[in-house]
Amino acid sequence: MPISDTVNTQIILTSRPVGIPQVEHFERTESAIPKPGEGQFLVRNRYISIDPAMRGWANTAKNYSEPVALGTVMRAVTAGDVIASRHPDFSVGDRAVGTFGLQEYAVDDGTKLRFKVPDLGGADVPLSTFLGVLGSTGITAYCGLMFIGEPKPGDCVVVSTAAGAVGSVAGQIAKLHGCRTVGLTGSDEKVSICLDTFGYDAAINYKTAELDAALSEACPEGVDIYFDNTAGPISDAVYKKLAIGARSIICGTASVAVWSPPPDGPRIERTLLVSRARFQGLYTFDYKDRWPEVQSQLCRWYLEGKLNHRVEIHEGIDVATAAIQRLYSGENLGKLMIRI
Amino acid sequence: MPISDTVNTQIILTSRPVGIPQVEHFERTESAIPKPGEGQFLVRNRYISIDPAMRGWANTAKNYSEPVALGTVMRAVTAGDVIASRHPDFSVGDRAVGTFGLQEYAVDDGTKLRFKVPDLGGADVPLSTFLGVLGSTGITAYCGLMFIGEPKPGDCVVVSTAAGAVGSVAGQIAKLHGCRTVGLTGSDEKVSICLDTFGYDAAINYKTAELDAALSEACPEGVDIYFDNTAGPISDAVYKKLAIGARSIICGTASVAVWSPPPDGPRIERTLLVSRARFQGLYTFDYKDRWPEVQSQLCRWYLEGKLNHRVEIHEGIDVATAAIQRLYSGENLGKLMIRI
Numbered sequence: 001m002p003i004s005d006t007v008n009t010q011i012i013l014t015s016r017p018v019g020i021p022q023v024e025h026f027e028r029t030e031s032a033i034p035k036p037g038e039g040q041f042l043v044r045n046r047y048i049s050i051d052p053a054m055r056g057w058a059n060t061a062k063n064y065s066e067p068v069a070l071g072t073v074m075r076a077v078t079a080g081d082v083i084a085s086r087h088p089d090f091s092v093g094d095r096a097v098g099t100f101g102l103q104e105y106a107v108d109d110g111t112k113l114r115f116k117v118p119d120l121g122g123a124d125v126p127l128s129t130f131l132g133v134l135g136s137t138g139i140t141a142y143c144g145l146m147f148i149g150e151p152k153p154g155d156c157v158v159v160s161t162a163a164g165a166v167g168s169v170a171g172q173i174a175k176l177h178g179c180r181t182v183g184l185t186g187s188d189e190k191v192s193i194c195l196d197t198f199g200y201d202a203a204i205n206y207k208t209a210e211l212d213a214a215l216s217e218a219c220p221e222g223v224d225i226y227f228d229n230t231a232g233p234i235s236d237a238v239y240k241k242l243a244i245g246a247r248s249i250i251c252g253t254a255s256v257a258v259w260s261p262p263p264d265g266p267r268i269e270r271t272l273l274v275s276r277a278r279f280q281g282l283y284t285f286d287y288k289d290r291w292p293e294v295q296s297q298l299c300r301w302y303l304e305g306k307l308n309h310r311v312e313i314h315e316g317i318d319v320a321t322a323a324i325q326r327l328y329s330g331e332n333l334g335k336l337m338i339r340i
Numbered sequence: 341m342p343i344s345d346t347v348n349t350q351i352i353l354t355s356r357p358v359g360i361p362q363v364e365h366f367e368r369t370e371s372a373i374p375k376p377g378e379g380q381f382l383v384r385n386r387y388i389s390i391d392p393a394m395r396g397w398a399n400t401a402k403n404y405s406e407p408v409a410l411g412t413v414m415r416a417v418t419a420g421d422v423i424a425s426r427h428p429d430f431s432v433g434d435r436a437v438g439t440f441g442l443q444e445y446a447v448d449d450g451t452k453l454r455f456k457v458p459d460l461g462g463a464d465v466p467l468s469t470f471l472g473v474l475g476s477t478g479i480t481a482y483c484g485l486m487f488i489g490e491p492k493p494g495d496c497v498v499v500s501t502a503a504g505a506v507g508s509v510a511g512q513i514a515k516l517h518g519c520r521t522v523g524l525t526g527s528d529e530k531v532s533i534c535l536d537t538f539g540y541d542a543a544i545n546y547k548t549a550e551l552d553a554a555l556s557e558a559c560p561e562g563v564d565i566y567f568d569n570t571a572g573p574i575s576d577a578v579y580k581k582l583a584i585g586a587r588s589i590i591c592g593t594a595s596v597a598v599w600s601p602p603p604d605g606p607r608i609e610r611t612l613l614v615s616r617a618r619f620q621g622l623y624t625f626d627y628k629d630r631w632p633e634v635q636s637q638l639c640r641w642y643l644e645g646k647l648n649h650r651v652e653i654h655e656g657i658d659v660a661t662a663a664i665q666r667l668y669s670g671e672n673l674g675k676l677m678i679r680i
Contacts, residue, residue: 228609231607231609231610232607235609245626250609250612250613251613252613253609253610253613256607256609256610259607259610261606262606262607262608262610262611263606263607264604264605264606264607265604265605265606265607266601266602266603266604266605267571267572267596267599267602267603267604267605268602268608269568269571269575269590269593269596269621270571270593270596270599270602271602271621272590272619272620272621273590273591273592273593273621273622273623274621275621276620276621276622276623276626277620277621278618278619278620278621279612279618279619279620280612280616280617280618280619281609281611281612281613281614281615281616281617281618282613282616283613283616286585286616
């Protein structure tokens with residue numbers, strides 16, 4: 001359906017999923033394009049990021065942020081153009097990334113902003129990149145790996161959802177720091193992507209490999225850092241291989257569909273104790289004061305050609321909710337987003 | 341049985357327990373008192389510490405240290421007198437704490453030493469104290485609480501096995517740092533000890549209380565630090581109350597009898613993620629370079645009357661193996677040790 005220039009197409013959360021949001025939990029609606037009041041600016045969204053966090057936003061379980069209220073626009077991180085402004089810090093032509101929602105247009109006073117898209121000296125970097133490797137997913141990977149994982153040269157770093165938007169950046173940053181990198185992923189195609197595009201030293205298809213044996217082979221001296229985006233049985237296998245002093249960055253729990261209540265799995269306290277391991281949950285916003293330096297470093301690597309990335313861009317706001325389902329199916333082959 | 345002055349009575353590990361060592365896994369034997377060679381000293385053990393670590397030492401599962409070989413003296417931490425020395429750093433009359441084993445006499449070249457008992461300016465401090473609050477258990481509590489827990493005034497600190505040798509020191513140090521302290525323990529008698537002797541702000545009998553509700557009442561703003569000596573269902577209840585940024589010190593896993601393989605329990609990754617909690621296994625030896633300063637601080641507090649402690653001392657090496665069983669029954673009311 002073509003974009004209207006007079007109405008604001010929006011995707012509304014209409015019912016509460018248990019677990020992963022499905023198409024039927026949303027409805028499309030249209031409203032008037034909002035006008036920025038004093039101290040506000042108007043953004044025309046161009047790209048909508050499809051993120052694992054959307055599950056938590058749509059559910060009511062305890063989470064980072066308040067759940068999205070039923071009957072309101074689904075929360076989403078987007079990148080767009082400022083097309084009108086009554087805010088002193090924003091001008092028409094600025095590009096902004098923020099939680100501007102699953103809709104075409106949004107007004108904001110700056111509270112939904114994540115960052116203004118930086119000027120990279122005229123380099124031609126697509127706006128979509130700032131929803132991925134130079135945006136939240138890259139920043140998340142950097143903060144988790146560097147501030148929690150504290151990689152040292154020679155460390156063995158295992159990444160789950162290794163070809164994913166966050167995992168692929170974590171793997172590459174670990175490699176840039178002299179680590180041995182081992183990727184866990186869910187198809188042979190993604191194994192190839194891990195090896196060829198993201199430079200992992202080894203990659204394992206956890207769906208077909210005998211995971212315990214494959215990990216032992218890939219990590220003969222144990223796992224020093226586990227960058228975990230899945231939890232569940234994949235993580236159980238990694239936990240058995242933790243080296244003394246291991247660090248586990250708990251960044252996501254994608255392999256477990258329903259956490260309320262938590263499913264059972266092998267207790268890990270003894271593993272933590274014997275390995276003197278440190279497990280820590282990652283919330284990127286806890287490092288918000290460091291985002292500018294982190295983003296600058298990511299941009300430097302990117303412009304030097306040291307950070308590969310993949311995007312899978314679907315067309316049109318109407319496919320957004322199907323894309324959320326697709327994200328959890330693990331079928332996407334790059335940072336998933338919608339162009340509108 | 342009286343101590344002989346001509347033979348060395350020893351307790352030998354003769355079979356491998358599954359889980360908690362029992363009396364039948366050991367045998368008493370006698371051998372000649374060893375003579376120190378060049379570079380060695382001879383210790384007459386006076387007190388033998390009965391520690392949760394003994395389970396791990398007697399089993400074969402992956403652990404901090406090598407399992408005790410069958411047919412050899414059971415590993416134990418002891419405090420004793422140096423009664424002969426051909427080692428330049430040790431003199432007759434020195435008092436030493438080390439893993440000198442479940443026996444009357446031991447020779448060592450310093451590799452089994454944990455520390456020489458410091459001179460506290462002539463203060464009359466019983467030697468047994470250096471197996472407890474001024475020794476490994478106090479040092480363990482300090483290292484875990486301070487270096488992993490990083491307490492801040494006003495933090496809510498929950499301690500499991502709160503009246504125990506490690507837990508009671510952790511609770512008191514937390515209180516000295518301005519924290520609110522909540523003890524979990526297994527009898528009403530120990531609840532009273534927690535409140536009256538160790539100064540907890542609240543104490544809960546986890547065997548009789550409705551633990552979820554009791555924790556909510558005792559920790560209305562959530563748990564900032566969990567000093568965990570139990571794991572298992574007690575910990576599951578605490579995990580539900582973790583505050584944002586919580587730290588969990590995994591010091592022991594006493595409530596789970598068999599860890600090989602680990603029993604199932606609720607998966608905790610989502611809790612870690614949402615709370616941005618940090619869980620870390622504690623191994624006191626990782627902080628060995630800081631032991632002197634830690635022990636000095638503990639001694640200062642002790643001499644100032646700020647650290648209460650309880651000991652339960654049994655008489656005679658023949659009751660040592662029964663004491664190990666007793667430790668896991670939770671019936672002891674203080675740091676458990678044997679005087680020989």
